[in-house]
Amino acid sequence: xxxDGVNDALKTIKVKVxxxxxxxxxxxxxxxxxxxxxxxxxxxxxxxxGEPTTIDLGSIPLAPGEFEKIDAALGTGEVKVALEAMGPxxxxxxxxxxxxxxxxxxxxxxxxxxxxEVTRMPEILLAQETDVRIGLDLLSRKLSGEID
Amino acid sequence: MTLLEFAxxxxxxxxLVIFLVGVVWRLVGSFLIARRRDLSKxxxxxxxxxxxxxxxxxxxxxxxxxxxxxxxxxxxxxWHLGFFATLLLFGPHVPFFQQxxxxxxxxxxxVVVLVIGGFTLAILIAxxxxxIIHPVMRQISTLDDWIAVALVIIPLVTGFLSYAHVGVFGAxxxxxxxxxxxxxxxxxxxxxxxxxxxxxxxxxxxxxxGVSMERKGVKA
Amino acid sequence: MRKEQTLGEVMAANGxxxxxxxxxxxxxxxxxxxxxxxxxxxxxxxxxxxRPSVIWLPFQECTGxxxxxxxxxAPSLEGLIFDTISLDYQETIMAAAGHQAEEALAETMKANFxxxxxxxxxxxxxxxxxxxxxxxxxxxxxxxxxxxxxxAIVCVGTCSSFGGIPAALPNPTGAxxxxxxxxxxxxxxxxxxxxxxxxxxxxxxxxxxQYLTFGQLPELDHLNRPKxxxxxxxxxxCYRRPFYERGEFAETFDDEGAKKGWCLFKVGCKGxxxxxxCATVKWNNGAGWPVEGGHGCxxxxxxxxxxxxGFYKPLSQGQWGGWKTLGVAAAAGAAIGLAxxxxxxxxxxxxxxxxxx
Numbered sequence: 214x215x216x217d218g219v220n221d222a223l224k225t226i227k228v229k230v231x232x233x234x235x236x237x238x239x240x241x242x243x244x245x246x247x248x249x250x251x252x253x254x255x256x257x258x259x260x261x262x263g264e265p266t267t268i269d270l271g272s273i274p275l276a277p278g279e280f281e282k283i284d285a286a287l288g289t290g291e292v293k294v295a296l297e298a299m300g301p302x303x304x305x306x307x308x309x310x311x312x313x314x315x316x317x318x319x320x321x322x323x324x325x326x327x328x329x330e331v332t333r334m335p336e337i338l339l340a341q342e343t344d345v346r347i348g349l350d351l352l353s354r355k356l357s358g359e360i361d
Numbered sequence: 362m363t364l365l366e367f368a369x370x371x372x373x374x375x376x377l378v379i380f381l382v383g384v385v386w387r388l389v390g391s392f393l394i395a396r397r398r399d400l401s402k403x404x405x406x407x408x409x410x411x412x413x414x415x416x417x418x419x420x421x422x423x424x425x426x427x428x429x430x431x432x433x434x435x436x437x438x439x440w441h442l443g444f445f446a447t448l449l450l451f452g453p454h455v456p457f458f459q460q461x462x463x464x465x466x467x468x469x470x471x472v473v474v475l476v477i478g479g480f481t482l483a484i485l486i487a488x489x490x491x492x493i494i495h496p497v498m499r500q501i502s503t504l505d506d507w508i509a510v511a512l513v514i515i516p517l518v519t520g521f522l523s524y525a526h527v528g529v530f531g532a533x534x535x536x537x538x539x540x541x542x543x544x545x546x547x548x549x550x551x552x553x554x555x556x557x558x559x560x561x562x563x564x565x566x567x568x569x570x571g572v573s574m575e576r577k578g579v580k581a
Numbered sequence: 582m583r584k585e586q587t588l589g590e591v592m593a594a595n596g597x598x599x600x601x602x603x604x605x606x607x608x609x610x611x612x613x614x615x616x617x618x619x620x621x622x623x624x625x626x627x628x629x630x631x632r633p634s635v636i637w638l639p640f641q642e643c644t645g646x647x648x649x650x651x652x653x654x655a656p657s658l659e660g661l662i663f664d665t666i667s668l669d670y671q672e673t674i675m676a677a678a679g680h681q682a683e684e685a686l687a688e689t690m691k692a693n694f695x696x697x698x699x700x701x702x703x704x705x706x707x708x709x710x711x712x713x714x715x716x717x718x719x720x721x722x723x724x725x726x727x728x729x730x731x732x733a734i735v736c737v738g739t740c741s742s743f744g745g746i747p748a749a750l751p752n753p754t755g756a757x758x759x760x761x762x763x764x765x766x767x768x769x770x771x772x773x774x775x776x777x778x779x780x781x782x783x784x785x786x787x788x789x790x791q792y793l794t795f796g797q798l799p800e801l802d803h804l805n806r807p808k809x810x811x812x813x814x815x816x817x818x819c820y821r822r823p824f825y826e827r828g829e830f831a832e833t834f835d836d837e838g839a840k841k842g843w844c845l846f847k848v849g850c851k852g853x854x855x856x857x858x859c860a861t862v863k864w865n866n867g868a869g870w871p872v873e874g875g876h877g878c879x880x881x882x883x884x885x886x887x888x889x890x891g892f893y894k895p896l897s898q899g900q901w902g903g904w905k906t907l908g909v910a911a912a913a914g915a916a917i918g919l920a921x922x923x924x925x926x927x928x929x930x931x932x933x934x935x936x937x938x
Contacts, residue, residue, distance in 0.1 A: 389918025
């Protein structure tokens with residue numbers, strides 16, 4: 214999906230951008246339905262105990278096309294973030310709030326990890342203690358004229 | 362050489378050779394053996410009809426004895442049919458026959474074969490228990506019987522275990538599969554020299570009885 | 582020297598942010614086939630990981646394993662791993678050559694005696710050691726010398742793990758696996774086998790990453806393979822398994838079943854006796870794996886896979902010798918049968934004669 218599409222989606226502000234029809238669910242094979250159940254239980258756990266869950270899609274023996282079916286079933290939601298750290302990362306909330314799809318790429322734009330994260334906010338998006346410290350240090354030095 | 366390599370290699374080769382040598386040896390021997398000439402005047406001469414009738418009649422229980430042997434009769438049929446259905450209609454078994462014949466045939470879904478195989482195994486175990494506790498059965502059972510029963514049960518058990526990927530005593534799937542193939546090879550090797558030869562003898566001997574009874578003028 | 586730096590320090594020095602590090606940790610955790618719940622532990626361990634020295638020795642091999650490794654789909658992450666491990670000797674990719682290279686090897690072995698990780702690809706000829714030499718030294722001697730000072734030995738590929746293709750029948754060079762040569766030379770060192778022809782690249786780097794991360798050997802199976810990558814049976818993890826259960830098989834590679842993606846058991850798939858991560862990790866940036874491409878598993882991560890009687894022979898088939906052999910057996914049976922009939926008949930005739938008298 215390109216950025217224009219995201220912008221269009223943001224204009225209309227729809228939570229469920231890609232609703233799935235029952236027909237499509239019938240076509241689900243093997244891994245898709247169990248995975249969706251796993252996500253459901255993880256969501257319940259998030260609500261009840263606040264415990265987040267990460268599912269590594271690389272650890273599931275997916276049949277051809279299942280990956281696309283999982284993404285189609287999860288759909289896209291309100292948040293989409295592009296992260297740039299040691300190569301790009303694509304992070305977006307699915308139509309189910311609290312369920313995120315995280316894809317990490319390396320500097321050569323090859324996928325190095327695909328995850329479904331069930332959490333209020335993927336941890337990698339939070340500003341990290343070490344980075345904040347470095348930032349504070351940098352800003353302080355800038356203000357004191359030590360660096361440009 | 363791993364156990365599986367042996368089972369699929371020299372083990373299979375020797376089992377088949379021993380099976381064939383033994384079976385042909387015994388068939389030739391028993392069909393060509395000299396029989397004393399019967400000098401009496403035949404009381405009937407419809408030999409083929411009598412032989413065929415005997416083959417059929419001895420395959421269904423005589424009415425007057427039915428009540429006594431019903432269990433043995435039905436269970437015998439059931440497990441024989443189940444055994445051959447499991448052997449011939451389980452998908453992965455077909456290539457074994459295909460290598461000799463060059464053609465295959467449609468098979469059943471695994472779950473159906475599992476149920477059939479399970480019933481077969483249950484009946485066999487029930488029959489073994491009966492053989493142990495039934496005083497007459499126990500008396501007439503020889504070592505040959507016990508070995509034959511074991512050699513039929515073991516392939517079923519190892520087959521289930523390897524299908525379910527359950528290792529006994531920590532054995533891995535490869536080992537269970539090897540044991541399954543080896544158990545069939547043991548069956549093939551033992552076959553010609555045991556009561557298992559009834560596979561070839563049952564109907565010829567029933568036919569023979571029919572013929573000889575016809576000659577004596579007895580309807581049996 | 583950089584050798585004392587931890588991975589955390591190396592990364593910080595390279596301007597990698599904490600987010601970048603977290604990403605690296607997530608990918609490394611996936612790489613090591615650990616569950617995402619382990620990410621915290623991995624992060625901790627990686628941050629403080631020290632730089633081990635690695636010597637890589639190639640013997641009777643085709644360089645396919647190195648090709649696999651260098652085409653691994655996570656170059657920047659592995660770049661970091663390789664920046665962090667000190668790959669002191671790797672003939673294929675090192676810049677030094679000739680005596681210079683041999684000196685580097687001797688120096689590394691001396692300086693890190695008892696501490697370096699020895700990676701080996703290729704089997705070792707034992708019949709006539711001269712079958713494969715490097716700089717006039719036989720593979721056998723080079724290996725034994727390097728093995729003595731190794732902390733552990735990682736066998737990359739089926740050849741070093743189990744003998745592989747060089748050891749396939751009739752094995753003209755007397756090729757042996759690392760484990761066999763160690764036993765023969767009386768050296769007792771921990772061995773990690775990472776078999777495959779070639780191994781999945783991430784399995785190679787995963788094992789190195791694991792050693793780097795936790796400084797210890799991973800949990801191994803009965804063939805010394807890391808359970809993380811070789812703990813799963815291909816058949817059990819195969820997405821075509823439901824077809825097997827329904828009894829739906831491809832009978833040939835171009836029939837209706839093959840087109841519908843049915844089970845490949847009958848066209849020789851060795852998935853049921855093979856342990857590897859192909860079904861989950863997949864190949865070529867996750868594009869697919871042999872079964873997904875419509876070809877049965879060859880069992881390349883298992884010992885002796887080359888001599889299993891044919892890649893296209895189903896597991897339930899074996900050596901039966903053809904009809905000629907069986908015909909000879911039947912003829913032999915008939916001959917014995919006829920002989921026994923002759924003997925019995927003559928005995929019967931004799932008995933009748935005696936009865937008449």
